[in-house]
Amino acid sequence: MPPSFRQASLAWLFSSAAPSLAFFKVPCSTPLVIQRADPIVQPGVASGHVHTIMGGSGFGFTMDYNMTQTSQCNSCSAVEDKSNYWVASLYYHAENGSFIQVPQNGGALIYYEQRPDPTTDGTIVAPPAGFRMVAGSPIDRSDKGNIASYARNFACLNYNAPGTPQTHGFPTTNCPNGLRAQVYFPSCWDGVNLDSPDHKSHVAYPTQTYDNGPCPASHPVRIISIFLEITWHTEQFADMWYGDEQPFVFSFGDPTGYGLHADFLNGWDIDVLQDAINTCHDGGGDITQCEPITMQPDWVTDGCIVERSINEQIDGWLDALPGCNPIQPGPEDAKPVTGCGAPTTIGEPLHYYTDLTDSHDWEWVGCTRDNVGGQRVLVGSFGGISDMTPAKCVDKCFAEGYTFAGVENAHECFCGNSVDEDKMPTVTPMGNCMWPCAGDNLQKCGGYGFIGLYRKCDGGCSNLQYPVVPH
Ligand SMILES: *[C@@H]1O[C@H](CO)[C@@H](O)[C@H](O)[C@H]1NC(C)=O
Numbered sequence: 001m002p003p004s005f006r007q008a009s010l011a012w013l014f015s016s017a018a019p020s021l022a023f024f025k026v027p028c029s030t031p032l033v034i035q036r037a038d039p040i041v042q043p044g045v046a047s048g049h050v051h052t053i054m055g056g057s058g059f060g061f062t063m064d065y066n067m068t069q070t071s072q073c074n075s076c077s078a079v080e081d082k083s084n085y086w087v088a089s090l091y092y093h094a095e096n097g098s099f100i101q102v103p104q105n106g107g108a109l110i111y112y113e114q115r116p117d118p119t120t121d122g123t124i125v126a127p128p129a130g131f132r133m134v135a136g137s138p139i140d141r142s143d144k145g146n147i148a149s150y151a152r153n154f155a156c157l158n159y160n161a162p163g164t165p166q167t168h169g170f171p172t173t174n175c176p177n178g179l180r181a182q183v184y185f186p187s188c189w190d191g192v193n194l195d196s197p198d199h200k201s202h203v204a205y206p207t208q209t210y211d212n213g214p215c216p217a218s219h220p221v222r223i224i225s226i227f228l229e230i231t232w233h234t235e236q237f238a239d240m241w242y243g244d245e246q247p248f249v250f251s252f253g254d255p256t257g258y259g260l261h262a263d264f265l266n267g268w269d270i271d272v273l274q275d276a277i278n279t280c281h282d283g284g285g286d287i288t289q290c291e292p293i294t295m296q297p298d299w300v301t302d303g304c305i306v307e308r309s310i311n312e313q314i315d316g317w318l319d320a321l322p323g324c325n326p327i328q329p330g331p332e333d334a335k336p337v338t339g340c341g342a343p344t345t346i347g348e349p350l351h352y353y354t355d356l357t358d359s360h361d362w363e364w365v366g367c368t369r370d371n372v373g374g375q376r377v378l379v380g381s382f383g384g385i386s387d388m389t390p391a392k393c394v395d396k397c398f399a400e401g402y403t404f405a406g407v408e409n410a411h412e413c414f415c416g417n418s419v420d421e422d423k424m425p426t427v428t429p430m431g432n433c434m435w436p437c438a439g440d441n442l443q444k445c446g447g448y449g450f451i452g453l454y455r456k457c458d459g460g461c462s463n464l465q466y467p468v469v470p471h
């Protein structure tokens with residue numbers, strides 16, 4: 001950052017009369033879904049590039065505030081925040097031209113920072129229902145040298161060395177503890193529009209630096225400052241660098257990092273967010289000290305996933321980035337590419353579980369916690385199956401005369417005839433049952449302490465609905 005901006009920023013910190021620098025952090029765990037969806041920029045269609053999406057399970061290809069409120073679970077830990085947050089996914093680009101997704105470290109951390117406008121009475125408002133915005137632009141391939149471009153950057157994590165300066169493009173050395181992308185959203189609002197054609201011009205950055213100071217007259221309403229961090233395990237590729245360039249690309253074909261962008265679609269309970277803005281003053285950002293907000297357990301946030309519905313491969317080794325995303329290194333702005341043959345339609349949801357209704361007349365019930373306090377969900381019989389798949393477990397339980405089968409820990413099969421009501425799966429925490437099966441790594445066989453339940457269809461499979469409230 002040029003000295004002029006840094007000085008402006010510090011000047012505001014020191015000259016404002018006791019500004020409140022309180023904040024609270026909303027941790028988001030395993031992403032809700034990774035796919036080509038973007039209900040803000042490209043509603044109703046398969047979006048141009050792959051996104052890593054966090055937040056409420058009400059997420060869809062087309063959505064409004066009401067849909068956020070139908071969420072049955074949430075990958076972020078504040079119950080009252082059913083917002084969605086998304087960023088482009090990161091890929092490693094191999095020397096032979098293939099791509100593979102870089103695993104994420106957790107989900108994301110969302111900072112809600114109370115930064116009042118020093119020229120006003122200090123009021124900070126919660127963005128209203130229906131509010132949405134985008135920070136950054138996927139066409140950027142060079143440093144634009146303006147406040148909006150400084151609002152997004154990268155931290156090259158190395159916990160055993162002094163911090164290296166943050167960069168606006170991808171770091172050019174390996175980051176031993178991963179690569180953290182950071183996006184600061186605009187905190188000045190025009191006070192009228194919930195969105196705008198470019199999804200940006202209804203909001204603005206403060207006039208002197210992106211994260212503090214006065215708002216422009218055109219956008220006089222100070223909203224809560226939202227700052228998003230997301231970290232990728234780029235260090236897992238440390239010995240796979242080649243040539244003169246760093247080897248990572250965003251899903252939209254950006255090898256520079258300047259196209260880093262993030263989207264926010266408000267799904268908060270607005271009154272709760274306003275209450276939190278007014279009352280949560282922990283200087284360390286500890287959300288558990290924020291009384292208006294209810295936290296939920298990790299197994300609920302980790303387990304909260306939604307099914308993909310674009311039928312294309314997005315992980316494993318790929319010949320090309322999903323969508324039409326040739327590498328465009330810049331420095332001129334990237335040009336949109338279409339018509340490369342990538343799927344454009346939104347299909348039926350792709351189930352994570354194995355559908356055994358036709359082949360076995362057994363149906364998927366859901367994923368639930370097992371062995372809580374030593375209590376097993378299925379108590380009929382138990383056995384390990386070295387080459388287990390859901391079908392093999394169901395066959396075993398059927399042969400033994402049982403009506404429920406449960407797969408767990410990749411290779412364990414449990415059978416029984418009933419499940420206590422309080423052990424029944426909730427609809428959404430499927431994400432806890434995503435371990436690859438011992439006998440087929442493309443199918444899922446429960447998890448550690450989580451059992452994936454199948455049930456013999458009793459006069460027709462029924463797609464039963466189980467309680468949606470986590471218990
Ligand atoms: C949400 O639903 C309510 C009740 O159906 C409706 O009055 C309201 O206009 C909807 N809001 C949005 C943002 O769609």
Ligand SMILES: *[C@@H]1O[C@H](CO)[C@@H](O)[C@H](O)[C@H]1NC(C)=O
Binds near residue numbers: 094095097098
């Ligand atoms: C490309 O290189 C990667 C990394 O070495 C390798 O795992 C992958 O199989 C290669 N893909 C092809 C198509 O050769």
